[in-house]
Amino acid sequence: MELQREVSESMEEGKDIFQGVLKGSPRLAYEEERAIKKALMLRKWVSPLETKAVENSYFVYSGVIRRVGEDFSWLAEALAALAREKGWEERVVEKIEELSQRLIYGVTAQGLPLSRIRLRGLGRTYINQLLYQGYDTPEAIAELPLSELERILPKRLAQRLHQYCQLHYAPKPEKSNNSQKIKEEKAFPSLSLTLPPTSFSLLTLLAKRAGEVVTRDEIYSHLWPDFSDPDGSSNPYEHQISDHKRKIISQIKKAVKGKVDPTSEEIKSLIITKRKVGYMLNLKREEVWVLVDD
Known part of the structure; x- marks a missing residue:
């Protein structure tokens, strides 16, 4: 019943x-x-x-x-x-x-643009509150005064969200000749990383397919080509992939220290784990250059 x-x-x-x-x-x-x-x-x-x-x-x-x-x-x-x-x-x-x-974020279709902000603390409850007030895009939030956001959200979350949207979604000033708007580019500064060979191979594989989920089986084949699993048992390298991901993020944080906030959400979410599927470098393909020496 x-x-x-x-x-x-x-x-x-x-x-x-x-x-x-x-x-x-x-x-x-x-x-x-x-x-x-x-x-x-x-x-x-x-x-x-x-x-x-x-x-x-x-x-x-x-x-x-x-x-x-x-x-x-x-x-x-x-x-x-x-x-x-x-x-x-x-x-x-x-x-x-x-x-x-x-399904990941627990939001309506209207709430998806806000869910993609991926700011700690901005869950479905607060997203729904913003939607109820009529603010359904990051651009709309960027236009809000901080006092209005603090009326809707907890003060600290409102301040972080306001700062984030101002940085990434607020209209950019025009050039002095008023002929062309300044283009905003999302990029990390040039970095010099020291990585173990396997970690470097993983990063290279993900970079070549930026914005695309690379399955676990593809990663296994790339990093450990001699491995075979005929009985379909759990792959012993799963924890190693997670460990190499951690090493990559750790080295990036060290490299950007003093240039970019190493605790920023952008760095934390640089490599996304798709549970039971694989991993993805969370950048657009045009934002990544892979240079291979002959």
């Missing part, structure tokens, strides 16, 4: 997957019931519903919901890749990719 009520409240009665629930068929298998509850929970997670309300509905904390969202996110991402390969309409593929991102 509880599942029937949830399906009805979600207005999902028309979907085939829920017909067994609504028609009172023999008792659902545990795993099937669990899967349906997860789907309904995530539907609320990507809605404007308050986090506390979602937690109370399923008796779990937001951290658990977030992890479930991340698991479903990579499934949606894989589905989008398969759909594109099969020639589905691009607008459908883009909707699946959008859903993949929404």
